[in-house]
Structures are given as structure tokens and as C-alpha cells.
Amino acid sequence: MATTTSSRHAGAAAISPYAAARAGGLHPVGVLILLAGAFLPIMDFFIINVALPSIDASLHASASSLELVIAGYGVAYATLLVLGGRLGDRYGRRRMFLGALVGFVLASLACGIAPTAGALIVARIVQGATAALLIPQVLATFHHVLEGERKSRAVALYGATSGIAAVVGQLVGGVLVSADIAGTSWRPIFLVNVPIGVVVLLVAARVVPDTRSSHPVGVDLPGTVLFAATLTALLVPLTEGPSLGWPWWTWLLIGVAVVLGVATYVVEKRAERRGEAPLLPPSLLRLPSMSRGLVMVFAFSIGFGAFMFVFALTVQNGLHADPLHGGLAILPMALLFFVGSLVAPRVITRFGRAALAGGAVVQLLGLASLVTVLLVKWPHVGLWAMGIPLALVGAGQSMLFAGLFRSVLADVPTHLGGIGSGVLITLQQSGLALGVATLGTLYLALSPHGVPHAFATVEYVQMGIVALLAVAAGALPPFLDVTSASVPVVDA
Known part of the structure; x- marks a missing residue:
């Protein structure tokens, strides 16, 4: 057969x-x-x-x-x-x-x-x-x-x-x-x-x-509902609070989000003890590759989601570019991200963790150059002037993106690979959304007082995140070596 x-x-x-x-x-x-x-x-x-x-x-x-x-x-x-x-x-x-x-x-x-x-x-x-x-x-x-x-x-x-x-x-x-x-x-x-x-x-x-699966895993309805409620309770006050002057209910919702987060962990832990397959299995989250790698993926995603949001607004609202030129502005980053995605597997296989640290350093150089161009030349910033910095950002992101995704599953058992991949992409998407809600909110609050400085402030935060990722990637222990990790597959 x-x-x-x-x-x-x-x-x-x-x-x-x-x-x-x-x-x-x-x-x-x-x-x-x-x-x-x-x-x-x-x-x-x-x-x-x-x-x-x-x-x-x-x-x-x-x-x-x-x-x-x-x-x-x-x-x-x-x-x-x-x-x-x-x-x-x-x-x-x-x-x-x-x-x-x-x-x-x-x-x-x-x-x-x-x-x-x-x-x-x-x-x-x-x-x-x-x-x-x-x-x-x-x-x-x-x-x-x-x-x-x-x-x-x-x-x-x-x-x-x-x-x-x-x-x-x-x-x-x-x-x-x-x-x-x-x-x-x-x-x-x-x-x-x-x-x-x-x-x-x-x-x-x-x-x-x-x-279909011959042994399908059950649906974790309580875990799914609690996790969704936790993210919603956190997202709403972070997006609405600054524009409304942080009324009392926004702080209440943040407190509720903390309580819901604890409840999610307790419910998931009990479900796993009963032999069920929870949405976010605590035993998987305690594995070294998951516990450390997921934090890095989450942080990277927050910065990536925020960058795409604030860059688009900076080019259109700040530089008054039309939507076409606003879209074309990102082209150098897109091209280098594509090229980087093609070569990343071979580079990572050869250099392992050093490739992640190198990607983070390249991204840092690109972000620092982009901020410098905007601050020095504003408001006479041409799209060509941002080309090389954006290309560096795209190249660095592609290497870091590929390496982090592979490292997370480094010590996840093969039979739990699907569940681990699902947790990985869930945290990635959550980070993208929260990046817009947090750093995006910061940008919107500061932009009336100066678009370039608002952009720079957000990117300083992102550069701090990327710098920490560079250090963390370079200090990863052998069991998180990305050369041994498999490509994530969501099938559970």
C-alpha cells in the first residue's frame, strides 16, 4: 500500500x-x-x-x-x-x-x-x-x-x-x-x-x-474563546484609549485582559492534564525552543506590523505622496525580501544562529539609515533616497523571519509539529495586530506634533527590539540551533 x-x-x-x-x-x-x-x-x-x-x-x-x-x-x-x-x-x-x-x-x-x-x-x-x-x-x-x-x-x-x-x-x-x-x-x-x-x-x-486526518484532534472551544477575549480586551483600550483620553473603562479592560490571560493558562493546563489537545498547550510553551523562540517571533511581529502601518502613513500623510507612489515606495524592501527569502535557507543551514544575528544587524542598519534620511531631508525626501535603507530592511527581515520560524520548532516532538506550528503562527498574527495597536497608536499620538519625529520615535522602539533580537539570536544555546529545525506545518 x-x-x-x-x-x-x-x-x-x-x-x-x-x-x-x-x-x-x-x-x-x-x-x-x-x-x-x-x-x-x-x-x-x-x-x-x-x-x-x-x-x-x-x-x-x-x-x-x-x-x-x-x-x-x-x-x-x-x-x-x-x-x-x-x-x-x-x-x-x-x-x-x-x-x-x-x-x-x-x-x-x-x-x-x-x-x-x-x-x-x-x-x-x-x-x-x-x-x-x-x-x-x-x-x-x-x-x-x-x-x-x-x-x-x-x-x-x-x-x-x-x-x-x-x-x-x-x-x-x-x-x-x-x-x-x-x-x-x-x-x-x-x-x-x-x-x-x-x-x-x-x-x-x-x-x-x-x-482529512484519520485521528483528528478535538476542538478546544473554551481555550479559543478565552484567548480571543484576552486579545480583544487588550486591543480595544490600546486603540481607543489615546483618542478618548484614557477613560476609566479602558484601564478596567486592561485589567480584565490580565485576568482572562491567567484564566486561559489555567484552563489550557487543565485541558492538557485531561489528555486533551488545547489551543496553547502549556507543555509545549515550556520547551526551550518554544518559550524563547516564541518571545522573539512575537517581538519581531510587533515591530514588523507597526513598521508597515506607520511607513505607509508617513509617506502619504507626511510626504503627501499619492497611493501609487506610496505603494511603490515599499518596492525596494519587497524585492530584497523576496531575494532574501530565496537564499535564507542555504545561509541559515551554513551559518546557523549567526545568520539570525546578521539579519538583525542588517535590519538595524537599514532602519537607522531610513530614520536619518527622514530627519535630515524632511520634508524634501525623495522615494529614491529611501531605496537603499528599505532594501537593507527587507534583506535583514527576510533572514530574521526565516530563521526565527525555523528555530521555534527546534525541539518540538515530531508528532506535535502541527500544534506547535499553529501556536507559532497564532502568536505571529497576534504580534502583528498588537504592533499596530501599540506602536501605531504611539505614532498617531505624536504625528500632529511632527511626522518625521513621530516616525523616528516608533522606529527607535523597533530598533531596540531588533537589537535585543540580535543579541538573543547570537546567544541562543545549541538546542535552538536553527540548522536542526524543520519547516513549520500547520496540520492540527
């Missing part, structure tokens, strides 16, 4: 995509369709950054509402990601992929026609929730169906896709907003998902095989 299965997978590329799916295999066309399905929701977290000024002008949204448009998506995505993987294991990954894609397309349509900022926030939360149900099915299908080099190549393509989607999102967003198709301003950044999503849906229904 094993030989038959192996032969079937090996021959999947030699027959038609439809026949391969019927036989339980995955044709290269199927791989590309799954990657396209993953690209849309990842890109949508960032595509909105260059559209924020246009949304503000169109819907008269407050600064805190704009933050919630981004962070609400991220929190819903983060809290439901592991749940999405487990539902796919139990009910079928193709079914979950197709159903979640339908939901994502409808949520994108709702975003595109939203009449108010409140409606847009709600639609974005739904969009994030459906993205969380969709994304895990991609990696889980690769993990379950492909073997050997085909699996390694597909997972590597996913890694490149997720990284590029982040930076390309702002470029595409700038092009669409500037095009102002039929006077619709920012709305095409969401409406474009509808035709693309429908095409992916129709093709995926024919070329993606139906797989």
Missing part, C-alpha cells in the same frame, strides 16, 4: 490536475491554486495600509477606527487559526478550504461596499475569521499529500508566498487606490478579491484532493 501511495503521489504531476485530485494526489496546478488561495488573505492584512488616508476621507473614520480595521482582522485571524486546522482535519480540508474561500469572498465584498467605518471593521473581522479557516488547509494538504522534494518545494513556495504577500500588498493597494476605478477610491482593494476568489474556488473544486 505504501508503494502504491508513493507512486500515486509521484505520478500526480504526470496526469491531468483533475485526474490527480481524483486519485488523491496533487498536480502542480493544484499547488499553485492552493498558494493563490493563501496569498489573498495574507496580502489583505497589509494591502489596506496605503488606503488608510482614502478610507479616512471617504468614511470620516477616526484614527482608532483605522487601527481597528487592521487589528480586528489580525486578532480574528490569530485566534481562529488553530481551530481552522482542526476543523479541516475533522471535516475534510478541501471542504473547509472551499467553504472558507466562499466566506472570504463574501466578506471582501462586504468590505468593498461598507457604508461606514463600523461596517468596515465588522466585515474585516469576518474576513480575518474566514482567512483563519482557509490558511491551515493549504499547508496541511501539502503535508498530507506531497512527499519528499515536492513537499519541500511546496512548503518553500508557501514561505516565499506569505513573505512576499506582506510587502506586495501595499504595492498592489497603491496601484488600485490610485487607479480610482469608476470613482471607487479604496474599495477595489477588497473588491478585487471577488473575481480572483471565484476563479480559485472553481478551479480548486476540481484540482484539490479531499483529505
Whole structure:
């Protein structure tokens, strides 16, 4: 049977995509369709950054509402990601992929026609929730169906896709907003998902095989609800507090978030003692690679999410660039991130932990150069002047991004790799959302007193984070050596 299965997978590329799916295999066309399905929701977290000024002008949204448009998506995505993987294991990954894609397309349509900022926030939360149900099915299908080099190549393509989607999102967003198709301003950044999503849906229904786990892990509903409540109770006061003057209820919610966080840990610990598989397994979090690596990934994500948010606003609101040039401004970073993502695996394999420290140092140089350019040349800062600093930032981020993701799973048992990967991406998405809510809020509070200094203040904080990451990466003990870690796969 094993030989038959192996032969079937090996021959999947030699027959038609439809026949391969019927036989339980995955044709290269199927791989590309799954990657396209993953690209849309990842890109949508960032595509909105260059559209924020246009949304503000169109819907008269407050600064805190704009933050919630981004962070609400991220929190819903983060809290439901592991749940999405487990539902796919139990009910079928193709079914979950197709159903979640339908939901994502409808949520994108709702975003595109939203009449108010409140409606847009709600639609974005739904969009994030459906993205969380969709994304895990991609990696889980690769993990379950492909073997050997085909699996390694597909997972590597996913890694490149997720990284590029982040930076390309702002470029595409700038092009669409500037095009102002039929006077619709920012709305095409969401409406474009509808035709693309429908095409992916129709093709995926024919070329993606139906797989599920023979031993599905149960859904941790209490842990999921408590974790979502914790993030929400923390996110709302951090985004609304500064604009409202920090009324009493914002401090109360922060206190509630602490209580909910403790409750989440207690509930998860008891669930694990009962032999269940909680959303955030305490035993996994105590492993050296997880406990230290997750802190580093979380810190990196806070800085990355904040940078993408404040840079877009600085270029458009501060330098008064139109959305197209605002999107093009990020191109040097996108190109070097892409190139870095391609060479990072080989560099990390050869140099191990030193590659992470080196990536952090390169990113630091880029951030310091970018801040210097903005402070010295403001307000006469050309996009070309920011090109080399942004290229350094992208190159350094790609190395640090790849290395941190591999290091987290260094000593996670193989049979818990899926759960560990789910925890990793959950914390990453939470960090992105909180980066916007915290450092983004700081920027919005300071920008009326001077945009370049507001940007510099936020980037000083990020540089502090990156400097700590450089030290932490260089001091990682042997058991966290990234050369021994495997690529994360979310299949639980």
C-alpha cells in the first residue's frame, strides 16, 4: 500500500490536475491554486495600509477606527487559526478550504461596499475569521499529500508566498487606490478579491484532493474563546484609549485582559492534564525552543506590523505622496525580501544562529539609515533616497523571519509539529495586530506634533527590539540551533 501511495503521489504531476485530485494526489496546478488561495488573505492584512488616508476621507473614520480595521482582522485571524486546522482535519480540508474561500469572498465584498467605518471593521473581522479557516488547509494538504522534494518545494513556495504577500500588498493597494476605478477610491482593494476568489474556488473544486486526518484532534472551544477575549480586551483600550483620553473603562479592560490571560493558562493546563489537545498547550510553551523562540517571533511581529502601518502613513500623510507612489515606495524592501527569502535557507543551514544575528544587524542598519534620511531631508525626501535603507530592511527581515520560524520548532516532538506550528503562527498574527495597536497608536499620538519625529520615535522602539533580537539570536544555546529545525506545518 505504501508503494502504491508513493507512486500515486509521484505520478500526480504526470496526469491531468483533475485526474490527480481524483486519485488523491496533487498536480502542480493544484499547488499553485492552493498558494493563490493563501496569498489573498495574507496580502489583505497589509494591502489596506496605503488606503488608510482614502478610507479616512471617504468614511470620516477616526484614527482608532483605522487601527481597528487592521487589528480586528489580525486578532480574528490569530485566534481562529488553530481551530481552522482542526476543523479541516475533522471535516475534510478541501471542504473547509472551499467553504472558507466562499466566506472570504463574501466578506471582501462586504468590505468593498461598507457604508461606514463600523461596517468596515465588522466585515474585516469576518474576513480575518474566514482567512483563519482557509490558511491551515493549504499547508496541511501539502503535508498530507506531497512527499519528499515536492513537499519541500511546496512548503518553500508557501514561505516565499506569505513573505512576499506582506510587502506586495501595499504595492498592489497603491496601484488600485490610485487607479480610482469608476470613482471607487479604496474599495477595489477588497473588491478585487471577488473575481480572483471565484476563479480559485472553481478551479480548486476540481484540482484539490479531499483529505482529512484519520485521528483528528478535538476542538478546544473554551481555550479559543478565552484567548480571543484576552486579545480583544487588550486591543480595544490600546486603540481607543489615546483618542478618548484614557477613560476609566479602558484601564478596567486592561485589567480584565490580565485576568482572562491567567484564566486561559489555567484552563489550557487543565485541558492538557485531561489528555486533551488545547489551543496553547502549556507543555509545549515550556520547551526551550518554544518559550524563547516564541518571545522573539512575537517581538519581531510587533515591530514588523507597526513598521508597515506607520511607513505607509508617513509617506502619504507626511510626504503627501499619492497611493501609487506610496505603494511603490515599499518596492525596494519587497524585492530584497523576496531575494532574501530565496537564499535564507542555504545561509541559515551554513551559518546557523549567526545568520539570525546578521539579519538583525542588517535590519538595524537599514532602519537607522531610513530614520536619518527622514530627519535630515524632511520634508524634501525623495522615494529614491529611501531605496537603499528599505532594501537593507527587507534583506535583514527576510533572514530574521526565516530563521526565527525555523528555530521555534527546534525541539518540538515530531508528532506535535502541527500544534506547535499553529501556536507559532497564532502568536505571529497576534504580534502583528498588537504592533499596530501599540506602536501605531504611539505614532498617531505624536504625528500632529511632527511626522518625521513621530516616525523616528516608533522606529527607535523597533530598533531596540531588533537589537535585543540580535543579541538573543547570537546567544541562543545549541538546542535552538536553527540548522536542526524543520519547516513549520500547520496540520492540527
